[in-house]
Amino acid sequence: MEEKKQSMLQLLMKETSFSKKAIENVVSLIEEGNTVPFIARYRKELTGSLDEVQIRTIVERWTYINNLENRKEEVIRLIQEQDKLTEELQQSIVKATKLQEVEDLYRPYKQKRRTRATVAKEKGLEPLATWLFTFPAQGNVEEVAAQYLSEEKEVQTVEDALQGAKDIIAEWISDDPEMRKLIRQLTFKEGRLVSTSKDVEKDEKAVYEMYYEYEEQVGKIVPHRILALNRGEKEGIVKVALTTPVDKIHAIINKKYIKSTHSPVTPYVEDAVVDSYKRLIEPSIEREIRKELSEKAEDQAIHIFSENLRNLLLQPPLKGRIVLGVDPAFRTGCKLAVVDDTGKVLHISVIYPTPPKNEIEKGTQIVKGLIKEFGIEVIAVGNGTASRETEQFIANVIKEVDKEVYYLIVNEAGASVYSASPLGREEFPELQVEERSAISIARRLQDPLAELVKIDPKSVGVGQYQHDVTQTKLNDSLTFVVETVVNQVGVNVNTASSSLLQYVSGLSKSVANNIVKKREEEGKFVNRGQLKKIPRLGAKTYEQCIGFLRVIDGEDPLDQTGIHPESYKETKKLLKRVGATPEQIGSPELSEKLKQINIDEIATELEIGVPTLRDIIDALIRPLRDPRDEVPTPLLKKDVLQLEDLQTGMELQGTIRNVVDFGAFVDIGVKQDGLVHISKLTNRFVKHPMEVVSVGDVVTVWVDSVDMKKQRVALTMLKPENQM
Structure with a gap:
């Protein structure tokens, strides 16, 4: 057994750049029931400070290699039972590094159907x-x-x-x-992969037109074309063959x-x-x-979807603002939801400023009244049906208000999914679906992460061909991304919803529900230790989750930090060593003192690793650090821009909404997101747009062309005089 494990380790080391010690430790930690976020954050000495993605890579490859070794053993046994196993064949099977190679070697001995x-x-x-x-x-x-x-x-x-x-x-x-x-x-x-038209009439919008007569070398065809061909073939529009x-x-x-x-x-x-x-x-x-x-x-x-999702979830929250959420519509009216700075709903109503009713004056008075009554500073308008008309209405209202009010178009992808879900009904049982959507739109602006975790990640609108990939693989990858982001940001245990808590390291849906139930019954948690009393939250689960759960303004100042309770003893020794108390956490005085110490010397003295000590010091200096604070804030607007207003060469500020293989879609304030083709992102060669931009980036673009008929905008990030 040990020999097999060593063989697997050697193969994994050959495939990756990780050390044998790091791989062994990661495998052992996973086998002991530790989660990836916990290992990445609190076991850096054992892994050499590997991040979540690297640890997951080791786990996935280890699983593959384990399956490979098991298959080798099975194939050798099956051939041996036929008395056909030679020394040379056995060695070939043992040396195989891919399942396909093993299957090729087994093929002559496989029990075939009658041929x-x-x-x-x-x-x-x-x-x-x-x-x-x-x-x-x-x-x-x-x-x-x-x-x-x-x-x-x-x-x-x-x-x-x-x-x-x-x-x-x-x-x-x-x-x-x-x-x-x-x-x-x-x-x-x-x-060469060759496609020809099969039933063009099925392709009403000519989506697959370029594939009616198309061929490309197998080794050079790009991934998104493969998926497009697969979909076109599946829909019976094109025939695909390999020459x-x-x-x-x-x-x-x-x-x-x-x-x-x-x-x-x-x-x-x-x-x-x-x-x-x-x-x-x-x-x-x-x-x-x-x-x-x-x-x-x-x-x-799946990789593109995952990276886009990661960047979307890491969008900065708009803290301390009272927001008016608007879910646009024509016939049924625009639903309004006023939400305070904690996400609490203060008001729900409906206005009809759009066709067919066109009650613009009445709607204007209602919105102006809400701005005055609740001190609204930002209006979030959903980008669905009637958003253009609603945006124009909101922009006109803002001009009539004697205070600084801005608006923002919010991507409402998935809002209707949440609103009609059991979770939406449970949260707001007395409200209509559209009213819940207005709340979701407002909250998305306030805290994208806390709101987006309530929605199936596949529905958030940042994917590419997500319906054409293996759904289990996609779900696994997206769930991993959400877990990683939630644990990197940390969770306030006294305000987090069950939807957010269930992504915390080690917590199941039932335990997350139990935490919320306990909080509602007994009031706010005042220290981390109270969580040990939560039903079904055992010692191992407590170890895995507690460092990511924060108790703000509790009895112990350390409970608001990302420091794990297992390191509290050493942390208090450190504070004593520099002449400080836990109450001084986050103060400039403590920060100055901690910057003066010799890290290696103190780590030896406290008998902890240098990476852990660095994390403790960082948490003491910035106890409420949120990685999202380092991301550019969204662009707030005061006036509307129409497609007809765009001129070639016009300079605009925009926000990256989606990144795909062939470019990036940018929200420039008109109804349609503009496309920056990969060739127009930068003057240098790039293999993929993600090398240049990410979802949420605020970028400067220039209008390249406008197609009014197709309602499309082509943009460039190359300054006109710099274009080659």
């Missing part, structure tokens, strides 16, 4: 195939084949006998793992298997080669390559 070759073997034609494969210099092929004729075995003619022998040879060639590997590599290098360098492949097979060009059997074996490739190898390799391309494209799409 043409197995039928031929049952008819006693294998000796004939073996004879053909020896390439005798002389002999009459038909006379030899005639010896295998049999009424009983239904081998009626010489042609039947030779066809059966060729079927057996074709399967032998197809089962050659080395040959399959060579053909797979050549196909990947020189094959291969057939002559080159035949030449490779012939070189290995045609031992003589002068033997009387050569034409028969050459027939078997052509048949083996066309009937057995080519379809199989095409499936494998398309599956591999799709998996890589899926991984890329």
